[in-house]
Amino acid sequence: MRVHITDVRSGDRLTEDIFNSFGLHVLSKGATLNERELSRLYQHQVDFVEIEPRAGMNASPEPALYNPLLRPLYHDAVAGAEQLFERALTEGKIYEEDIKESFQPLVDNIKVERDVVSLLLMLNSQDDYTYQHSVQVGMLSYYIARWIGWSEEDTVRAGKAGFLHDVGKCKISEAILNKPDRLTNEEFSEVKNHAKYGYDILKTSIDDAGIALAALQHHERMDGSGYPLGLTKDNIHPLARIVAVADVYSAMISSRVYSDKRDLLIVLKELHELSFSALDPDITHTFIRHMVPNFIGKKVELISGEFGTIVMTNTSDYFRPLIQLDDSEIFIDLSSQRTYDIKHIFM
Structure with a gap:
């Protein structure tokens, strides 16, 4: 197997x-x-x-690249997130059965997916950014909690926290959320209120203080530069630290009306830089270490204009893998051949 x-x-x-x-x-x-x-x-x-087949599993041929249920389940979760936001706005609360119906079927079907990078890109589109972002952060928070060794129960809880982290945005004007231009100081101050709005909604809706705190604190930063309270390090709830990494990554890879998607390796580099100041370093490095192998087999364009394929990652330098040039037996180890670099990765 x-x-x-x-x-x-x-x-x-x-x-x-x-x-x-x-x-x-x-x-x-x-x-x-x-x-x-x-x-x-x-x-x-x-x-x-x-490895030896696990209990209850046969060494059968590898399954199709993606579970065919994922796309409809993803869109169901996005639609469910929209309904949760609308209910939170009109009633001031959300309901456990709605959360479970919206998000749990997707969680149950993403557990065996390995290429998380391609999975997110396959599912991502320019529509319904706020709701897609909630679903993606839920998915990523689930994966991160699993990768850092949390129990299945706590892993599902992390996914739920990620799914609900932005529910407070239901109280922010869509004109502000979807504004294509730079926000004014007043508009940005209003956007920042979504963390407190979400906390108020969740603490009266579900019996889990940690999930409510994740909504309140997911924009707090380890160095105290975040909001709304300027908390630092261990004062930030562990769920919030996980959601923060997922939130930043999802925002960076997503197409929004005011932001083009950036190359995924560059996004991970930026995330790596943030781990030395703003984001939890252990969580961030675990996330990067598990994401980087997903790039193996992907086509790349080098700054030299040459094209090739990533054939091996470098654990001591995540962002400088071994490349085999197209239609040749030439290999370029970016970790030692520093004049080369990746311009673009084709996903």
């Missing part, structure tokens, strides 16, 4: 010896994969391993 390293679970057993790209033996057949072994695989840039 061949799995990507990001899909390995604690306790999986290897069915073959593992060697790195230089032929160095990394792990032996029969080894049980736990934290130490996974760390060793990352260090040696091993991307795929063969």
Whole structure:
């Protein structure tokens, strides 16, 4: 059973010896994969391993690239988010059954998806930005919580917090939210109020103070530069720190009326830079470490004008992978050949 390293679970057993790209033996057949072994695989840039079939699973051919249910479930979740926002505006609260009906079916079907980057791009469009953003942040928060080792219950809770983080925007004028030009100081001050609006809605709607705090604090920053309270580090709720990373990433990759999508590797670079000041470094680096392998196999254009394919990522320099040039046996290791760089990744 061949799995990507990001899909390995604690306790999986290897069915073959593992060697790195230089032929160095990394792990032996029969080894049980736990934290130490996974760390060793990352260090040696091993991307795929063969493991024993898990209980209840057969070593069958790999499934289609995406679950065909994902697209309709995603759009159902987006429509559900819109209905939640409308109900929050008219009634001042939302209901657990509406949340479960809107978001849970999508969560149940994204658990086995591995290429998160392509998944988000496949589902993303320019329509209904606010509601799509809520769904994407819910998805990403779910993945991040799973990647940092949270229990399934807490992972689902993180996804729920991400899905609801912007519900306070129901009280912000659409003219402001969709304004194509730069916001005035007064307009931006009003937009910032959505964090408090969301907290007020959620604390009276659901019996989970952490999810309400995630809405209140998802714009707080580790260095105190955020809002509404200017909190720092451990004063920010763990759910809010997860949602903050998901929120920033989703906003960066999305098409909005006032922002073009940026190249995804550049987005991750910017996120990496923010991890040294604004965003939780452990959460951000875990997120990047799990996202970068998704770029393997993607076509790239280099600043030299040459085209190629990412064939291996570099765990010591996330953003400078090994590239094989098109129609040749030439490999360029961007980590050592610093005159080369990626101009664009084709997803």
